[in-house]
Amino acid sequence: MKIERIETFLVPPRWLFCRIETSDGVIGWGEPVVEGRAEVVRTAIDVLAEYLIGQDPLQIERHWQILTKGGFYRGGPVLSSAVAGLDHALWDIAGKVYGAPVSSLLGGRVRDRARVYAWVGGDEPAAVADQVAEQVAAGMTAVKMNGSGRILPSPSVAEINDIVARLAAARSALGDSRDVAIDLHGRVGVAGARRILHAVEDLHPMFVEEPVLPEHMLHLADVVSSSTVPVALGERLYHRSEFVAPLNAGIAVVQPDVSHAGGISELRRIASLADTHGAMLAPHCPLGPISLAASLQVSFATPNFLIQEQSRGIHYNATNDLTSYVVDPTPFTWVNGHAEYNPLPGLGITVDEAAVRAADQNGHAWRNPVWTQEDGTFAEW
Template sequence: MKITRVETFLVPPRWLFCRVETDDGLVGWGEPVVEGRADTVRAAVHELADLLLGADPRRVEDLWQTMTKAAFYRGGPVLSSAVAGLDQALWDILGRSLGVPVHQLLGGAVRDRVRVYGWIGGDEPGEVGDEAAAQIAAGLTAVKINASGRAAALPPPAQIDAIVRRAATVREAIGDEADFAVDFHGRITVPAARRLIPLLEPYRPLFVEEPVLPEHTHRLADVVASTTTPIACGERLFSRAEFLPALQAGVAVVQPDLSHAGGISEVRRIASLAEVYGALFAPHCPLGPLSLAASLQVAFATPNFLIQEQSIGIHYNHGAEVLDYLADRSPFAFVDGSIERWDAPGLGIEIDEDEVRRADRTGHRWRPPVWRHPDGGHAEW
């Protein structure tokens, strides 16, 4: 079996899909993308395709090593994301060639269902109580909110009070049987995190995500030591080597993204590394159906899994939704706040190729917002 063609598709609202075809007709799909840099990743995928054409797609690990190490320069979000999507497609082909799901190839399932959470509130959250209650009423058992919109380096009392009040509102709306997580999106500084996160403890968030920027990972230990709330991070870390200092700092939850952190091959190793430190695994996934399917396959087979992010209905999705590119939507049905394990081969979903090709003709140029502080200086989004 040999790889004969690699294609990419720029599909709304902000995703990139790849399709890998073999000489005996098997096709694998993946989702390589950096949000806001889809065209750049697309170019990287086609550069990497030179290493794949003519190769046996079932040699997944060897091809992963080649894609990540064959050039002198390594790593970074663009290359890691290009590798991630191609890696997903190779695992998809391997599973389909053997007639088994990817989680079977990872050692078999350790659970029958995967708990998921949904987003509420948007980038600049306002009143979130009704949204949280609606998500729980619709069958989810957990939600996540952005802590704030633009945040000062040292937030004044009014900003701090608004963040705490938001957490209190969500807890009151969902009661004590459900969970909520709080995402700071790297918008606050280490001293602000040490002051603010302990104030959230009475409302018992499941975790606080990315309180500080990834370049400040060396300061995470100070944040962890300041609170009893579990600290999570990892959506902007792309390898085991980058996760190691975060784990050494004591983070409780790692959040690698299956479309950024080297795909299934690397993320399963990140999860195993986290297990050594007693940390839990909660894959980051505000993306499309292939990224979610890959995340679920790893979650089905990972002992230290906690909860899965998913983006059905997320505020970023304008013009297309996660389920729009599926020939069969049933694998992603929510049952009591979870997605049930399935045993279809490969990634276990069927892409509507006609719809993907149609969407690619439209494409997209999604870009994240550029925020400014009141004084005109750059603000973290």
Template sequence: MKIVGYETFLVAPRWQFLRIDTDEGISGWGEPIVEGRAEAVQGAVAALMEYLVGADPLRIEEHWQVMAKGGFYRGGPVLSSALAGIDQALWDIKGRYHEVPVHELLGGPVRERARVYTWVHGRDNAQLVDEAKAKVEKGFTALKLNLSEALPPIPSPAQLHAAVSRVEALRGALGDGVDIALDFHGRFSTAATRQILPLLEPLLPMFVEEPVLPEFARDLRRITESTSIPIATGERLFSRWDFRDVLTTGIAVAQPDISHAGGISEVRRIAAMAEAYDVSVAPHCPLGPITLAASLQLDFAIPNFLIQEQSLGIEYGGGNALLDYLVDPDVFAFTDGHVQRPKGPGLGIEVDEDVVRAAAAEPHRWRSPVLRHDDGSFAEW
């Protein structure tokens, strides 16, 4: 079997899909994307596919090594994300060739269902609570929210207490039976994080995500040693080498993104490294259905899986965009906050190519928003 061609599709709301074709009629799908930089990843995919066309798609590890290291300059979000989407598509082809789900090729399932969480939003605490209650009524047992909008390096007491009040409102309304995860989104400085974590401890968050920007990962040990709250990070780390030093800092949860961190092949290695440090894995996934499908294949194969992010409920998602690109959306049916083990071959989904092509006829040009502080200076999104 040989790879004979490929296509990329820029589709709303901010995603990019990849289809790789073979001479035996088997095609595989992947999702190579850097949100806000889709065109750059599209170019990187084209460069990597020059090597792959004509090659045997089943030799995934050999191809991964060549694509990751053969260009001399390596790593980073664009190259690693292009590689990630290609890797997903190759695993999809291999699973379809052997007529088994990818997790069967990774050693077989270690669980029968995987827990998922959803996002909640609100302009004020009352709206936040109303949305959270609605999500819990749908069966979700874990919620995540952005704790604050843009913050100065040293927030005021009012800003800190306003952020904490959001969690207090949720905990008071939902009780202790629902997990609440908090995304700092890199908006907090190291100093601000150390200020607010003691105030949050009595509310028992499931975890605090990205308490500092990835360039300040050296400060994570100071943070993990100063709080009892589990600390999570990793969505902006792109390889096992990026995770190597972070795993030693005392974090509780690693959050590699299977569409950014080298695909199924590399995230499986990151998960194995994390297990050696008693670190759980909660894959980052505010993306499309192919990323979610690939993430779930890994979730069912690794022992240290914690919980899976998914984009239904994220404000930019445009309603049910995650499901609109699937022939059978029921593969992502969530029951009691869990999704059942996928049984279909490859990534376990069937992409509706007609819908994809129609969407790609009007390609998106999504860009990350630029936030400003009150004084007009740049603020972290």
């Protein structure tokens, strides 16, 4: 069996899928994408496909090593995401060939269900409370929300109080038996992050995500030690070596993205590295159905798994949602805030190829917003 064809598809709202077909007719699907730069990753896939065509698809680790190290210049979001999508598709093929879910090929499941969280929005506390109440009514046991919108790198007292008020509204709607996490998105500086962590401490968030930017990692230990709030990050890190410093700084949760950090192969290794530091895995995944299916395969097989991000109903998906490109939505039906174990082979989903090909005819050119402060200077989105 050899790899015969590799195709990519730009599908709304902001995703890129790849399809690998073998000489035996086995097909694997992956989701290689950098949000806002999908076309660039598509080109990277074309270049990497030069190596993969004609190869045995079951030699996944061999291919991962060559795809990530075969070029003199390595890493970064574009190349790592391109490798990630190809890696998903190869694992999908392997599972279908062996008649087993990818989690079984990773050593077997260690849990029967994986906890997921839902995103909530709302600029005012009352709106936050209403959205959280809706998620509680739907059976969710955890939610995540942006800590703020546009904010000054050195936030004012009013801006910090707004964060606290919105988090307090979520906590009130959730009670003490459910969880809320907040995402700062690297929007504030180091000192601002310390002040925010201290301010929200009494509300006991499950974690505060990305309190500082990756380029400020030198000061991460100071941020982590400034409060008892668990710190999480990792969506903009692409290799296990990049997680060493934050783990040494004491972060509690790693958040690699299976579509950015080298795929299933590397996500599993990052989880193991985190385990040696007593940290938990909460895979980043505000993306499409293939990315989520790949993430869940790792989540079911990982002992130090905490919770899984998922994008069903998220604001990005106004035109197309998780179920738009799959034949059966059952794997993305949450039961009491959990994804049930999926015994189907490969990634456990059947991609609606006709829908994907039709969507690719129009494609997309999604770009993230570019924000500025009131004085015209750049603001982190």
